[in-house]
Amino acid sequence: MKNEIDKLAVELLETLSNSPDRNRYFLGITGCPAAGKSVLAENITDEINSRTGDDLAAVVPMDGFHLPNSVLKERGLIKSKGASETFDADSFVKLIDRLHEFPDQSIMCPAYDRRAHDPVENAITIQPGNRLIIVEGNYLLLNASPWNTIHTKMNEVWYIDAPLQTVKERLLHRHISGGASKGEAERKVASVDLPNAELIKKTCSLADKIIYLDN
Numbered sequence: 001m002k003n004e005i006d007k008l009a010v011e012l013l014e015t016l017s018n019s020p021d022r023n024r025y026f027l028g029i030t031g032c033p034a035a036g037k038s039v040l041a042e043n044i045t046d047e048i049n050s051r052t053g054d055d056l057a058a059v060v061p062m063d064g065f066h067l068p069n070s071v072l073k074e075r076g077l078i079k080s081k082g083a084s085e086t087f088d089a090d091s092f093v094k095l096i097d098r099l100h101e102f103p104d105q106s107i108m109c110p111a112y113d114r115r116a117h118d119p120v121e122n123a124i125t126i127q128p129g130n131r132l133i134i135v136e137g138n139y140l141l142l143n144a145s146p147w148n149t150i151h152t153k154m155n156e157v158w159y160i161d162a163p164l165q166t167v168k169e170r171l172l173h174r175h176i177s178g179g180a181s182k183g184e185a186e187r188k189v190a191s192v193d194l195p196n197a198e199l200i201k202k203t204c205s206l207a208d209k210i211i212y213l214d215n
Contacts, residue, residue: 001213005040008211009047016056016132024103026096026133026153030140031160032197033082034170036213038063040160041136048132058130060099062137064110065092066119082192084139084147084199093146096135096153104128114178138196141203151206159207167197 016025029037038061045057065088072078077086098107111123126133139147140157151157171193175185204210 028154028157029136035160035162037136057132063112156208
């Protein structure tokens with residue numbers, strides 16, 4: 001995977017250097033749950049910032065826009081947490097718009113705490129010097145409002161292709177590590193995660209690049 005990260009980082013730096021202006025460059029990274037989106041985004045960010053010696057790249061995770069558990073319980077959505085309707089998609093789109101419109105401002109973004117299983121407000125600061133904004137999340141190419149506006153706000157979107165069996169194994173491990181029993185984890189994967197994965201796989205043809213990671 002290190003060789004692939006190096007290759008992708010070099011390609012992105014070349015793209016940025018060939019850009020006719022100094023505007024921000026928005027890269028979307030999407031794919032099924034547990035496909036490796038956040039790991040790829042963080043690794044590319046670290047590699048680019050290491051090569052340039054500054055904070056050129058920064059990550060904005062869609063997971064920060066999970067609706068809080070309290071809201072999901074009120075709406076009867078707690079069992080389907082992770083589905084597209086369990087995110088605050090409107091706020092996610094508005095944040096991307098702000099990052100476009102106000103590149104000279106520091107803008108706060110939420111993150112997701114996997115131990116508390118809830119979003120954390122203002123956990124990430126996007127600085128004016130962050131020229132490459134890597135937006136990662138499951139539904140960046142979903143053809144439903146307001147998700148379907150996100151693709152138009154990205155310079156390019158990469159889709160990480162991972163076998164469903166690999167995704168299933170990773171999700172089971174994630175849920176069990178998060179405190180679920182094996183039975184609870186299997187039910188969650190079968191009833192929510194895999195249907196989401198099938199939905200997301202249908203969007204891969206809209207991506208500008210498909211990424212295959214060794215691991």
